[in-house]
Amino acid sequence: MDQLNSYLFIAAILFSLGVFGVITRRNGIAVLMGVELILNAANINFIAFSRFGGMNFDGHVFGLLVIVLAAAEAAVALAIIINIYNNMNTINVDQASQLKQ
């Protein structure tokens, strides 16, 4: 069980770093990178539980799904950021506040 704890511990640290990045960064790319960290923290958890929880390959399947999802998300998000950059000449997410009244 100690091994599981250390995996979870690393995943928690990764998750916290990701959240921290998302919350504090103003740069769109950086925020995106934070999101990647959060996703990968989740992946570590999936794999860890799959290995130590006796759940066969369910965890691996989800891990692969998350990687694919992350790739798609990164593509869409980068496209949005490029569009923001084209329109506003910045990738600071605080500036993209036109919808705010």
Place this chain on the structure above:
Amino acid sequence: MEHILSWLVWLPIIGMVVITVIPRSQEDIIKKVAAFFTGVQLLFSILLWKNFDSANGSMQFMERAEWIPSFNISYILGVDGLSLPMVILTSLLCFIGVFVSWNITKAVKGYFALYLLLDTGLIGVFLALDFFLFYIFWEVVLLPMYFLIGMWGGPQREYAAIKFFLYTLFGSVLMLVGIIGLYFTCGKTFDILLLMETAPDALKNELWWGMSAIKVIWVLLFIGFAIKVPIFPFHTWLPLAHVEAPTAISVILAGVLLKLGVYGILRINYGLMPDAVWWFAGSLAFLGLINVIWGGLCALAQTDLKKLVAYSSINHMGYALLGMAAVIAAGSINGGDLKAAQAGLSGAVFQMFNHGTISAMLFILVGVIYDRAHHRDIEGFGGLANQMPIYAGITALAFFAGLGLPGLSGFISEFMCLIGAFPVFKAIVIASTIGILLNAAYFLWAFQRIFFGELNEKYSDLPEINRLELFTLIPLAVITLFFGIYPRPYLDLIKATMDVIIENVVFVANFASM
């Protein structure tokens, strides 16, 4: 002849619709359309008169249709000897009124549209035999009248209009309560003919808050009608409204509107609650006396000619009240004096008609002089008899008719009212003969101040009455003169119905112990 009554009622509404589609600038056409529709209405009412069977005292030309079956409300029209003369009077005065209003310049379209609506309301009240319908027409009269006074009237028109409206609405509300009371105590029907049969029995032993229901309903309805008559102390809307209203509307007010009250009392109070006639006749005669004396005294003091004429209306309607009260003379308690009852009641109904024609003439005459001199102050004229001899002559005729000179119709009805009421109310009638003197005093005095003496220099170029004005006055003058000499055609027309009313009241009285 099938639906002649409906035609009479709805013709002016058709006219109103036609007028609303005519462009506002076509004033001449609007006037002609109004004249056409009221003229056709007059023809229809004459046709009705020709086909009316005067030997039959009950309702004729009845029309009946379902309207709101869930409340037992129907569309019932009918005419008898009581309403027929009123219908003729209304259509005549409405026709004449169009020509009296020929000189209206302000918002002609609206004026005539409202005028025709008023016409429908008036005719409808006289013809409706369903209480609900009656009430609706009653209110329909009110609305155009409010606007006609309030928009086309004199300087104080808005005050006058609102006063008239509130006063009469107050009466209408009491009346509505009375109507609803009748509806619920007498078998949930609004059919007046049916109510005439059921109401006396249904109301007989009914008590409301310890009071006899019949008296409560009588008083509620009576106040509603009394305001229209107007009976003292509900009379003060009249001088104001008459004075402020445009001439044609004063004519309709005095000529027809006041008759709604008397008609209502005779049709509804007398018809539905004959028991209470006995209870109330004394008060009615007394109110008549007060009307005669009070109206006469007030008229004597007026300096505004139109106000004088307005107060003279109060005075004249007093005679009608006296005549109505005379019905109870026919009862066995009073010696069964059928002659007096007939004279009084017919006199009252005749007085309604005569006052209609005479006061219409008087108001038209006031309008004529007002159009020329732009004031109505009696003291402000003088010596006009030489300046306007024809006008003076017609005014003399109207004034003498108003003061009850024999040979003119006013005398006959007044004398019938008094002679009818005399056997029962001796003291009251003797006191009210002072009114005969008062009538003469205020009319003659006014006549002298306007027409006699040296000509007032200001008016040395006052034009004589013109053809249009003459056209409106002559029919009325001829009627006044004709009925003054030979009243029989009128009396023959109403006689059978009068007998029905008397019979209704007296028949009940012989079994009632009120």
Place this chain on the structure above:
Amino acid sequence: MNNIFINYSLFILFLPLVAFVVLIFTGKRLPRQGDWVAVSAVLFTLVLSSAMFVAMLLDYNPDFSQQSGFTWMDLGAFKIEFGILVDNITIIMLLVVALISSCSHIFSLKYMEGDIRYSRYYAYLGLFTFSMNGIVLANNLISMYMSWELVGLSSYLLIAHWFEKDSAADAGKKAFLTNRVGDIGFFIGIMLIYSSIGSFLFSDVFAGVAAGKITGITLTLAGIGIFLGAMGKSSQFPLHIWLPDAMEGPTPVSALMHAATMVAAGVYMTIRLFPLFTPDALLVIAYVGGFTAIFAASIAITQNDIKKVLAYSTVSQLGYMILAVGTGVYTAAFFHLVTHAMFKANLFYGSGSVIHAMHHALHEKHDHETDPQDMRNMGGLKAKMPITYWSMLVSTLAIAGVPLFSGFLSKDAILAGTLAFAQHQPEHFLLPVFGFGAAAMTAFYMFRLIFMTFHGEHQMPELINDIHESPKEMTGPLVLLASLSVFVFYTLPNFNPISDHGWFTDLVVPRTAVVPGSMTAHEIADYAHHAHGLAMSLSIAVIVLGIALSVLIYFKKVFSAETWASKLGFLYDWSLNKFYFDENYNRFLYQPFLNLSKKVAWLDWEIYDRYFINGFAWVIEWYSRVTGKFDYDGIDQGLVDGIGRIVGATGHNLRKIQTGRLQNYLLYVVAGIIVMIIVQAF
């Protein structure tokens, strides 16, 4: 013979009305303004009524009476029959009316020449004649009352003919209103009778009274009520005030009014309805008449206006007639009515002729200040106006009651009746005193009039050359009427100048009153017959006394009128000022009445309407304002909007957390989770 009378009467009745209608509508466009229409109509009625008169004389039947009628109004039980009644009284009266009316019409041709309302004037004369004939021919109370009022109307129109003058307009109004006061009494009388008897026909009424359907105090009151009407028309005290003022009308109208139409109507009506007066009512009538006779005579003594003297003399003479009716000798009243009509009309035409001449003369001198009617400006006209003088003298002798003239006969009959009445009921001794006193005064003031006008020196000598006798149209009627004042026309076929026996007394015989308990006609006639000799000597004595005084004062000037006047002091003043009746009526009757009407109107409009009726509106308005305030400030603004405001404020404050930044929200989420974890942990 039968229907001729009725047909003639109808023609006589309606011809003047036709003239009236024609003249009113077309008068000004006709040649000569249509005076010939009126004159020919009235002359035609004169011919017809003369024919009827002749027929009556030929028939010589005292009981002659015919009726014809139609149903005017029929309501089943309530019925009014209109009709005409022709008997000897009617025929004589019709002739009198037609005669006087014709004279007035002809007299006016010159007198009214050039008047601005010439055709109107003739139209009104026609109406006047029509209404009077309506009264004469009526066979029922209603048509009589209607004609009665129409007489009032025509008198109003004619008295106010020169309405540019305020005094004329006032006089017309006064006549109408004073008459209306009487008419109210008449109307109440009619109602009392009708409510007991149920018919308006004279014959039914008399039958009803005889059958006792109406008795006692009711009948007396009915009689007095009806008599009140007569008091108004015949200008009896205290309703006499209108007649002297009525002199404002043209003189021919005064003649017509005083002789045949208006004032005669009252007497005629009491004669017509005599049978229904109870003894009590008759007593009232007698006293009113007697008092009026002496009262008016005492005023006439001091008047200076020639027409005023004649006016008061008419009032006094009417008092005689009423007195006669009251004492039961009503045929004598009728007799006096007829004779008086002739000489009084003549006197008025005479005065008209004098005034016309004076007016003309003053006009020549361009003097519009001097009153042409004032006798103090006249005198010595006898030589200038002989026809006027002689005819007026004849009439004066007649009115004074000098034998050989008609007035003597009729006045004598009245005085005899009065004396007989007092002889049998001595407590009423005042009645003959009134009668004889008035007779003396009449003789005095009439001769005063003659002397002041025609004898002595003219008081304005500069005028005398311009005064001429009037034209034929005016003197013709004078001569005709003066000759009709001679006794012989009334006593034929007898020629006894001191006895009234003749066709008149044969044809007009008194009837017994139908009221149970009245004296019979025979008794009355019998008593009067016994009193006749005494009455005649007494009356001649007082007449001689009156004339002698007049001669001494005004002709021989033995006594000065002025010193006598000052000796009499306030009596003279009272008489000159007509006992201040107009002033007192004005002060105690008209003004209070007008004030009352003003008060009532003020009460009605300024108090009742303004405070009571509008007060309702105020109360309701105040109430609605209060509820409105509560509704708006309390419920709407306070409660409903309050909730809204709270919600709004909350939202407003909460809104600040919504930054729109995802990162903030994420922070909140993390913070939330941390909080949840901490909460979970403890």
